[in-house]
Amino acid sequence: MIEIRDLSKAYGGTPVLKACSTTVAKGEVVVVCGPSGSGKSTLIKCVNGLEPFQHGSITVDGVSVGDPKTDLPRLRARVGMVFQHFELFPHMSVRKNLALAQIRVLGREADEADARGLRLLDRVGLVAHADKHPAQLSGGQQQRVAIARALAMDPVCMLFDEPTSALDPEMIGEVLDVMVELAREGMTMMVVTHEMGFARQVAHRVIFMDHGEIVEDAPAAQFFAAPASERAQGFLARILHH
Amino acid sequence: MNYHWNWGIFGEQVKGGEETYLDWLATGLGWTLAVSLTAWLLALVIGIAVGALRTAPSRPIALIGSAWVELFRNIPLLVQMFLWFFVVPELLPQEWGLWVKQDMPAKEFVTAALCLGFFTSARVAEQVRAGIGSLPRGQRDAALALGLTLPQTYRHVILPQALRIVIPPLTSEFMNVFKNSSIAFAIGVMELTFQARQMQEDSEQGIETYLAVTLLYFICAFAANRGMAWIEARTRVPGLIARTS
Numbered sequence: 001m002i003e004i005r006d007l008s009k010a011y012g013g014t015p016v017l018k019a020c021s022t023t024v025a026k027g028e029v030v031v032v033c034g035p036s037g038s039g040k041s042t043l044i045k046c047v048n049g050l051e052p053f054q055h056g057s058i059t060v061d062g063v064s065v066g067d068p069k070t071d072l073p074r075l076r077a078r079v080g081m082v083f084q085h086f087e088l089f090p091h092m093s094v095r096k097n098l099a100l101a102q103i104r105v106l107g108r109e110a111d112e113a114d115a116r117g118l119r120l121l122d123r124v125g126l127v128a129h130a131d132k133h134p135a136q137l138s139g140g141q142q143q144r145v146a147i148a149r150a151l152a153m154d155p156v157c158m159l160f161d162e163p164t165s166a167l168d169p170e171m172i173g174e175v176l177d178v179m180v181e182l183a184r185e186g187m188t189m190m191v192v193t194h195e196m197g198f199a200r201q202v203a204h205r206v207i208f209m210d211h212g213e214i215v216e217d218a219p220a221a222q223f224f225a226a227p228a229s230e231r232a233q234g235f236l237a238r239i240l241h242h
Numbered sequence: 243m244n245y246h247w248n249w250g251i252f253g254e255q256v257k258g259g260e261e262t263y264l265d266w267l268a269t270g271l272g273w274t275l276a277v278s279l280t281a282w283l284l285a286l287v288i289g290i291a292v293g294a295l296r297t298a299p300s301r302p303i304a305l306i307g308s309a310w311v312e313l314f315r316n317i318p319l320l321v322q323m324f325l326w327f328f329v330v331p332e333l334l335p336q337e338w339g340l341w342v343k344q345d346m347p348a349k350e351f352v353t354a355a356l357c358l359g360f361f362t363s364a365r366v367a368e369q370v371r372a373g374i375g376s377l378p379r380g381q382r383d384a385a386l387a388l389g390l391t392l393p394q395t396y397r398h399v400i401l402p403q404a405l406r407i408v409i410p411p412l413t414s415e416f417m418n419v420f421k422n423s424s425i426a427f428a429i430g431v432m433e434l435t436f437q438a439r440q441m442q443e444d445s446e447q448g449i450e451t452y453l454a455v456t457l458l459y460f461i462c463a464f465a466a467n468r469g470m471a472w473i474e475a476r477t478r479v480p481g482l483i484a485r486t487s
Binding site: 045048050073074075076077078079080081083084085087088089090091100101104105106132133134135136146149150153 | 384385388390391394399403479482
């Protein structure tokens with residue numbers, strides 16, 4: 001579904017990604033972890049072309065992201081993305097947040113988009129909040145709306161960029177529950193996160209990044225039982241002991 | 243002070259004419275409103291577009307926006323008024339220039355409205371750019387990630403938020419437009435300041451004249467202020483901006 005080959009990127013002279021290669025198969029859940037500044041957010045933002053890259057290639061469902069001829073909006077419409085800071089549109093009601101791209105990008109009728117939005121809100125347990133504005137919701141609720149907004153586009157895969165990092169601890173669970181359910185339904189997911197509990201529970205593979213490199217790319221069980229690299233061992237020891 | 247006060251002057255007829263001084267001021271107010279509102283409309287449309295251009299990812303496009311702003315921001319308004327009136331028609335192709343000088347209807351009004359509109363658009367553009375710059379970058383990313391094109395992203399996500407943020411500074415600009423429109427008298431637009439000078443000379447009641455005109459400008463600017471406050475209240479986003487009034 002997602003194929004990243006030899007991906008390199010630099011800001012000015014500073015390399016942020018160095019020859020990264022990996023694949024995410026259909027229905028697979030891949031967790032990307034690593035210390036801050038390791039390039040994991042940049043990597044995931046390259047997948048839907050939000051970050052340009054200089055070398056290498058990415059294909060999503062057979063479409064090359066870096067090809068100048070690619071219709072990026074059309075590709076992005078099929079790739080759901082969830083952000084660290086939710087990024088709901090604050091000037092629109094929840095209902096309109098969900099409908100906007102369905103109407104403007106997919107060309108759905110307003111009624112149809114609204115109905116689809118409400119179904120997804122119901123699924124994340126927030127249908128009662130449809131007419132509120134984002135600022136009237138808690139962080140956890142906003143992130144669940146953001147997931148519903150991405151799902152409303154019927155994506156072929158979902159990208160999560162640290163979806164729980166900006167949340168108060170008591171709200172992390174409600175967002176992870178939605179993500180676990182999604183994973184169990186067979187959604188293809190690439191998730192940048194430090195939530196190792198989530199990774200253990202649903203990830204098929206774990207990618208560990210450091211200094212712009214993919215240091216380790218292993219089945220989840222193997223990664224947690226016996227990380228091969230010293231850097232991954234150190235990282236796990238640091239984040240799991242707290 | 244030996245000034246002879248005469249507040250009844252406004253009802254008196256002008257020398258050698260049928261109309262009263264009040265008619266003169268009413269005409270002046272009409273032209274002031276016409277110049278100001280036309281200029282404001284122009285300034286909003288161009289200013290929003292140019293402000294958005296200045297934040298575009300493409301450098302050449304952003305530079306065009308910057309050039310526009312610098313051009314109109316760095317020349318005094320009075321000089322710009324004279325440039326548009328006396329110089330620009332000479333620079334046009336000969337036929338056009340001739341048409342502008344001889345046949346263009348309401349030549350003074352059109353020139354003043356364009357000039358004031360362009361001048362103000364540069365200031366509006368700066369504020370719109372600042373408003374866009376104050377939004378988190380993630381908003382643009384989120385809109386693009388949903389498959390919206392860049393123009394759609396500006397239209398539905400970025401500008402609606404940026405414009406709400408810049409309503410207070412835009413209010414000052416709107417008020418400035420009324421006050422700056424007084425400069426149009428220099429090219430012969432018969433707006434309030436023009437009429438005031440004429441009335442002062444004709445009636446020799448300068449103090450009453452200018453107090454009346456002052457009050458009229460004040461009312462215009464104040465109305466602009468209240469109008470914008472009403473818009474601000476109406477577009478307030480629930481839960482996002484603290485109630486201030």
